[in-house]
Amino acid sequence: MTTTQEISLQTEPFVLNMGPLHPSTHGVYRMRVTLDGEVVLDIEPMFGYLHRGIEKLMEERTYTGCIPLTDRLDYASAMGNNLAYCVAVEKLAKIRVPERGEYIRVITAEMIRIANHCLAVGSMLNDAGALGTPFFYLWNEREKLYDLFEMLCGQRVLHNYIRIGGVSQDLPDEFLPALEKFVPQLHKFINEFEFFLKQNEILIARAQGVGVLPKDVALNCGISGPLARASGIKRDLRKDDPYSVYDRFEFDIPTAENGDCYDRYRVRMEEMKQSLHIIDQAIKKVPGGPFRAKVPQIIRPPAGEAYGHIEGPKGELGFYLVSDNSIAPYRCHIRSTSFINLTALRQMVKGWKIADLIVIFGSIDITMGEVDR
Amino acid sequence: MQFKFFGIGMLKGLAVTILHIFRRPSTSQYPEQRLNISRRSRGNELIWDREKCTGCATCAKACPQGVIEIVTSTDMADNKYKVETYRVDTGYCIMCGLCVEACPYDALYLGYSFEKAKYRRGEFVQTNDELKESPQRPASGYFHPDIAKKLPKQTLLIEKATEKRK
Amino acid sequence: MTTALSAKEIVSKLSAEFPDAVKEAGADSVLVKSASLPAVTEYLKTADGLKFDYINYITAIDYYDYFEVVYMMTSTEYNRSVTLKTRCETRNRPTVPSLAGIYQGADWQEREVYDLMGITFKGHPNMKRVFLWEGFDGHPLRKDWNK
C-alpha cells in the first residue's frame, strides 16, 4: 500500500542530534539522525545517560535489599521487575510460594500490565501529535491503578511490594471490592477509547504501514512482548513458560500480522482487555491462607545459578543470578526488554520521515531506566 | 492507505472530546482540597520508639542504603543494650520500608505525612529524640495493621470521591 | 513449558557434529570451546530438529581466575531452551568469537559485555562501548575494579 519512490533531486544529508533532552525520547535517550531533508537515512543511538550500574550495586546488597533496586529498572512498571527478580531468586533457592501469594502476584502483575499499556499507548499518541487528550484519558485510568497500588504497598510508582517467597503484606480488606468496582469501569473506558481512536483517519494515516518490523528480523533480534506479537510472533511466556499460577487462567494472546505502529497500538489495547479478563477470574478465586513462605530476612541460596523470566508489560524480563552461598548475589544480569527491543529500531526507521521516527520510537515503548540499568 | 471512513472516524473523536466537557474533572485542587492518602503510605521520614528498641541493629543491616546508624553501649539495662545514638539520614533514605519490615520488636515506623521537604541538607539527619512520634510526625500503618485501622480511609478515584471544590 | 535441554541431550546432539567442541557438561549448560562457538551456534540455529532461533541473553561473569560468557537460546517452534558457556583464561584483553553475524540481537548485548566486563568479541561489526563514554578507563563489572 505504501509505494516507494526514488529521490530525484540531489540533496546533501545533514546530521541532526536528537539529544538526551528531547520532548519525545521517553527519558534520556539520544540518537544522531542522518537526515536528507525530512527523510531519515540512518540513526546512531547513544545510551548511558541513565546508567546507574544497578548490576554492580546488586553485588553489594542482600537478596532482599536488591528488591528496591529492581523497582528503579523499568520505573513505569515496578511491580513487574520485582516479580521477575523474585521468580529468579525462588528458582535459585528453590522456595515454594503459597497459593494466596501466587494469586496476589498474578493480580498485581496484570494490574501493572494495564497501567504500563496505558502509559505506552498514551505517550505514542502524544508523539503522534494528539496534544495530551488521549494521554490524559489513559492516565486517568492509570491514576485509578496508582490508588490501588498505594492502598496495597504505600507507594504509587516504586512499589517494592513482592518479596522472595510471596508478597510483603496481605491485601487490605477494601482492596478487592475496589478492584471489583474498577474492572467494569475500565471495560467501559476501553470501549469508549476504541470509539474515540480506532477509526481516526489521521492516526491510521500516521501509524498504519509505518515502521514495519518483519517477523524474521524481530525473531533474529530477540524482540519480545507486544512489539513481537504485533509482527506475528505468537510467543507469550505466560503461556509458553508459565510461571506462578498462570496456567490456571484461560486467556488468549492477541497478535497481528503486519507489525506496524498501528498493529502495536491494537495489540496493546487487546492485551489490556485480556489482562482485565485474567483479573476477573483471579478475584473470584483468591484463596485464604498464608501470603508468604517462611523465608528469613537474609537468605543464603546454595551455590549455583538460575535464570528466571516473566512476561513483563514490555516483553521478556529476566534475571540471571549466580550465587556463591553468600548473603549477596555473586552476579546478577538483567535481561532488559527495552534494551533488546531497541536493536531493531534502525531497520524500522530507515527511509521514513522524522515525524515517523518519533511515532515508531513511541510505539516501541521503552523506559530508559531499563535500557541503561 | 486511504481514508476508508469518509472522515467519520475524526467526527467520532470530536464527539468524544466535546462530551468530556460535561464530566467532572478528576484532578483535585491540592492545597485546599486534600485527599486522604493510603493507610499504609510510606512517608518520607522515620519514627523510632526508644522504649521498644533493643539495639539489635537488624534495621541497620536490612537497609539497602545503609542510612541507619546505631551506637549502643554494653551496660545492659534490664537485658537490653542501652542505645546511645540512633541516627537516620533521611536524605539518602529511599523509603523502601525494609527496615520497618525487619524490626522484630515493632520499634520502627514509617512516617505518614509526605510534605517533609527541607531547605538544608543537614536537617535531613535526625537523631534520637527528633525521631519520636508526635502529632506533627504521625506514624503510618505500613506493617502495623493496628495503626492502619485508626487512620482515615483512602479516597479512591474509582469511587469518584473527589468532593466539590470548597 | 519451555523445557531446558539437559546437558546430556545437548552433548548427544552436538557430539555428532562437533566431537571435540564440548569440554564439560554442567547441570543444564554446556561448556564449549570458544574457538568452535560460532559453528556450534550456527548448527543449533539452523539444524532442523533444533531451530534455536531466539536469543534470550548474553552475559559474562568474572570468576577471578577466568571469565565465563553465558549464552541462552530458545527455539520458538519446539519451545526448548539451551544454555552455552565459554571461558577465557587471560585477564587482559580476553577475546571470544562474536555471534553478531548469526543473531542480530547479540550485537548490542556483546557491546554491553565488552563495555562493562572488558571481553572483546572478535568479528563484531562495531566493537565500542555502549553505556560508558569512550574515554572511561577500566571495566566496572570486573570484581577487581577499584571503586
Add this chain to the structure above:
Amino acid sequence: MNAVSYAAQAVPADWPGGYWWHWLFYTVVIIVFVLVMVMGAIYIERRGMGRMQLRYGPNRTGPFGLLQPVADALKVLLKENIVPNVADKIVHWLAPVIAFTPVLLIFAVIPFQNGALLTDLNIGILFIVAVSSISTVGVFMAGWGSGNKYSLLGAMRNVAAVVSYEIPMVLAIIGVVIFTGSLSTGAIVDAQDIPFILVQPLGFLIFFIAASAEINRSPFDLMEADSELTAGFHTEYSGMKFAMFYLVEYAEAIAMSAIITTIFLSGWRGPWLPPWLWFIIKTIIVFFVMVWTRATLPRVRIDQLMALAWKFLFPAAVINLFVSAIEVLVWPDISQWIFVGVNIAVAVIAIGVGTKMFKPGWGKVAV
C-alpha cells in the same frame, strides 16, 4: 459607549474630523480588540482544552483564572532575551515584527459593524489574502535566523504548507465572491441573507481546513510540532520576541476566525443582540472549533499535508467553483435556498468520492 452606538448606522457623511479622526479611532479599536481577543483566546484554549481533558485548566490567577494570560505575558516579558551566537542577529530580531504586522493589517478590512471598519476597500478580500501570506516571510526569517536545525526544518515546513494551501483557500474565497459579485467585505456581509456556510458548505470546509493549515493549528501544527521539532521555528526565541510569536499564533487564529465569520457566517448580522456583539460571539465560536480540533486530532505528516492540499482540497475547490459558477450564471434570480440543497449534496458527494480515492503520498522512501 456612545462612540460605538454612534457608528451603529452606516458611517454618516459628517463623521467628525474627517479621515484622520476616523483612522485614529479605528486603529486604537483594532489594536485593543486584537490584544483583548488574544487574551480571551489564550484563556478559552487553556480552559477549554483542560475541561476536555478531565482537568480544570488554570483557575488560580484571578477569579476562574481570568488573569492567566496576563500572568503569562508578564512572565514572558520578564524573561531574559537570549540570542544564540550562531544566529543571524538582524534577521533574528526582525522576524517577530514581520510576522506580527500582517495580522494587524488583516483587521483593517474586517467589518465590526455595518460600515464600522477602517477602510471599506472595494478589494477587501484580495487585500486579506495578499497580506496574510507576508507573515510566512517572518516565520521563515525566524527559522533561518536562529541558526538551529530544528527551527530551519520547522520554517521549511511552514513555507511548503502556506504555498500549497494558498490555492484552495483562494478558490474557496472566489466561490463566495461569485455569489456576492463584489470583493469588498462590507458587500459580502450585506449579500449574506442566507449565511454562505449553507450556500457554500464545500467552500467553508475547504477554507476552514486551509486556514487552520496556514496558521499551523489543529491537525496541521507541523511548524512548531512539539514532539518532533521541540518548538519548531521559535525554538531559539525567549523573552519579548517569544511573546510576539505567541501573540502571532493566537492573533492569526483570531484573524482567521474573524475572516470566516465575515465570509461564511454573515459577519455582524444577527437578530436581537447588538451587531458588534454578534461578530465577537461568532469569532469565539469558530475559534472554539479550532481549539476543539486541536485537542482531539493527532498531527498529520508533512507529505500527507501536501497530498491533502493538492490531491483533495484543490480538486474539491475547483468543483465547488464550477458548480457555484453555473448556479449564478444560469439561474441568477432564483432564491438561494435551492442552491443550499444542491450545494450540500455536491459537498457530500465530493467528500465521499474524494476520501475514497484520496491516497496521501508515499510513506517510505527507498534509501
